[in-house]
Amino acid sequence: MKNLPLPGTEPLLVWVRTADVAAALPQAESWLGAAERDKARRFVFDGDRADFLASRFLLRRVLAELAHTAPERLAFETNRWGKPALCGRPELTFNLAHCRGAAVLLAGGGAPAGVDIEAVVPGRADPLVAQGLFHRAEQIQLLASPRCGYDRLFLRFWTLKEAVLKAEGSGLALPLDAFAALFDADAIVPLTVPASLAGRPFAFGQAELAPDLVCAWARVTGDRQSPTTWQLQATGAVLPAPQVRLGAGSYRPRAFASRSETVGKRCPKVHVEALPQLIDNLPPTLRENGCLSM
Template sequence: MDQQTPFSAPGIELWLVDLQAPAREREAPAPGDWLDEAERSRAARFHFERDAHRYRASHTALRHLLAQRTGVAPAALRFAAGRHDKPQLDLPGAPAFNMSHSGRWALIGIGGQAPIGVDIEAPREMDDLMALAERNFTASECAELLALPEAGRLRAFLRCWTRKEACLKAVGSGLSIEPGLFEAGTTPERRTTTLPVSGQACEVTVVSVDVDCEALAAVAWVEPGSRHLAF
């Protein structure tokens, strides 16, 4: 069932979607009935049906929520891709949105005109956690991880990872910006950080969110003075 998550930033709605819930619980058709040809083709390329189902279910939920926001029928919504393939609605005055999924969960964010990004990660065992951190985190973020008991590092790592991913997705840069070039932090509070975009400083605010499941999640948005730098 789609579940709106408590969140304090004005103008942004966050929805947690259980991709294993039957379609009837979402008041939507069977996953795939609203999808366009490109989405159906993408779903067909997954090797495992489980992954194809999750893709169809997440995109069906996205269309359902965007239809409620825009008044356009779910199947009639059309999407375009930004410079780094970040999807956007092909509709005048359309709200910004972003989606992430991991395991059985999807997180959908719908905002106003400010570019936004969301990320969700289900915990999983990681033998090379600190090696990954050293390649993708700042020196201070790595130090924060090392200061924690080993048992607490995984969730702190994933918290930082989701925060960085949300920032990069808000800017729409894909992986063209190295995640180790900006601070997102391993703790959940809101902070404004600076990403290097086209030789300029792009201000992005990020905060971790409680999605009431085992996964970790974050949402980020580009600050007004930097929106011209988002892709």
């Protein structure tokens, strides 16, 4: 993979379709560690096992290139919430996600990273899930969307939340509405951020890797740089991948009057004119204490 740039120059978003790398899955299985082999054996359905192996093929092939070692020699550790890291290489930060039929890896030099991917299945998004787990403003934007676009918009909210919470480090140990945002054309405007991120800048964005896939990424960094997109082939080669950019945003903390003030109790005000018209329907407390403009 000599065409793959190293993180530190730019973040990488590398994805793969399970069906495209079926011939490489036996090789991927030979690279697995003992815990990974045990997990692969426990899958009841062949499709789930193939997706798992494809995600490990992606993970080990790309990280081995970045770490200048063999894929089978990579060793991983996890934090208290189960987020993996590469042993002995803290500068090679990454995050992996997969859905039925596809997987994606975000790697960027030194910045905590989070990524999520979901397949768009018409009729699968459950309004009751949004009602129970999403921010009120997000629920309003969903309800205002055309029915034909509901499933895709639901997954845009879902993947973005997962990506930010995974970048934060504790993942779904936080509630999904710990991070909330609204979409305004190609901009993503944050409404709430986790208290643990309120004092740190971070960037995030979304991409449609294929017509049936929605992907979101997040990096805890001040550089706002969007990742370049690549696709892994069965040969192990990585080629530039076209994508449709769905939107991007960033969060910049303001200086608080008192450092002893509890972080995250209130956020800087949003520039209301940057939001969709539906902002007028939001609760007054949200409009007054809402969000940082981009």
